[in-house]
Amino acid sequence: MKTIVITGASSGIGLETACTLTKKGFNVLGVARSEANCSRAEEKILSENPDANITFFLADLMQQREVHRVAEEINKYLNERCDGELYALINNAGCVRSWYMTTEEGYEQQFALNHLASFLLTYKLMPALIKAHGRVIMTGSESHKGIKVHWDNVKLFRRYNPLTAYKQSKLCNILFAKGLNDRYAAAGIRAYVVDPGLVNTDIGNKETGSLVNLIWSIRKRYGVSPEIPARTFAFLCEQEIPPEGLYYCLCKEKNYSRQVTSENADRLFELSERLCDIHYGRVQMI
Numbered sequence: 165m166k167t168i169v170i171t172g173a174s175s176g177i178g179l180e181t182a183c184t185l186t187k188k189g190f191n192v193l194g195v196a197r198s199e200a201n202c203s204r205a206e207e208k209i210l211s212e213n214p215d216a217n218i219t220f221f222l223a224d225l226m227q228q229r230e231v232h233r234v235a236e237e238i239n240k241y242l243n244e245r246c247d248g249e250l251y252a253l254i255n256n257a258g259c260v261r262s263w264y265m266t267t268e269e270g271y272e273q274q275f276a277l278n279h280l281a282s283f284l285l286t287y288k289l290m291p292a293l294i295k296a297h298g299r300v301i302m303t304g305s306e307s308h309k310g311i312k313v314h315w316d317n318v319k320l321f322r323r324y325n326p327l328t329a330y331k332q333s334k335l336c337n338i339l340f341a342k343g344l345n346d347r348y349a350a351a352g353i354r355a356y357v358v359d360p361g362l363v364n365t366d367i368g369n370k371e372t373g374s375l376v377n378l379i380w381s382i383r384k385r386y387g388v389s390p391e392i393p394a395r396t397f398a399f400l401c402e403q404e405i406p407p408e409g410l411y412y413c414l415c416k417e418k419n420y421s422r423q424v425t426s427e428n429a430d431r432l433f434e435l436s437e438r439l440c441d442i443h444y445g446r447v448q449m450i
């Protein structure tokens with residue numbers, strides 16, 4: 165049975181993707197921060213499919229020490245039960261913020277969770293992904309368009325604008341996927357980004373101020389059900405031959421920002437490696 169890790173699997177898009185993938189026979193390992201939400205999510209998945217293979221791991225992925233810890237737990241599980249193989253990693257956990265908030269390491273929270281946590285977790289799970297010739301899928305957003313990475317102020321400490329920070333973190337998702345393909349295609353790894361569209365979830369109602377809360381409560385009513393993007397994740401996981409594209413919406417390739425170049429991906433890799441104190445390296449074609 166193929167194993168898939170999904171971060172942020174306790175609600176919204178991640179939860180619905182976990183439901184869909186367990187119904188299709190995948191063994192799903194969900195990662196999220198709240199024990200109560202993980203229990204509720206597990207109940208929902210099992211109520212829809214009593215035979216579902218679902219296991220939850222708890223971690224506050226905003227904090228790097230927590231990413232290291234949960235990655236050790238997942239690797240132990242994979243080594244003991246899955247021959248050390250991970251078929252896919254879906255980096256989906258994400259947040260929005262209304263004002264400047266930092267993690268234990270002092271990083272802006274949207275940048276830390278939406279990008280750095282994915283960057284570090286993927287690095288930690290890479291040996292298992294390589295063993296399975298696996299896939300790495302990020303949950304991106306149309307909002308990555310019309311912005312550049314603020315290389316001289318990536319933490320956006322100066323002139324903080326929460327929307328700019330969110331958009332930049334979503335541009336980082338695609339640059340990271342591009343950089344992974346540049347480095348690991350020779351090892352059989354493929355990376356993708358799913359653009360879910362506007363989805364009716366509570367993302368803008370969690371740890372946000374009253375204005376963002378109100379705006380999101382109105383806006384999300386126009387969003388689709390999380391079942392819609394879940395189909396695109398399933399499409400990317402189910403294809404025997406990995407699809408060639410990078411950015412997908414509604415199971416089809418979609419155009420992305422011209423900022424997504426190998427040069428910018430390399431620059432983001434160097435910066436993120438420094439911020440996470442790791443070094444990815446590059447797999448050479450033989």
Ligand SMILES: NC(=O)c1ccc[n+]([C@@H]2O[C@H](COP(=O)([O-])OP(=O)(O)OC[C@H]3O[C@@H](n4cnc5c(N)ncnc54)[C@H](OP(=O)(O)O)[C@@H]3O)[C@@H](O)[C@H]2O)c1
Pocket residue numbers: 171172173174175176177178195196197198201223224225226256257258259277278303304305306360361362363364365366367368370387
């Ligand atoms: N909704 C949209 O319209 C939309 C559009 C474009 C892109 N996206 C992207 O879709 C992804 C999922 O968002 P969603 O809309 O499904 O929102 P959501 O329902 O709030 O789901 C976010 C998930 O991430 C988890 N999470 C939040 N902070 C965490 C942390 N510090 N550590 C570990 N897990 C954490 C949440 O856990 P809890 O259950 O405990 O909150 C939840 O499982 C995000 O990357 C978002 O940027 C969403």
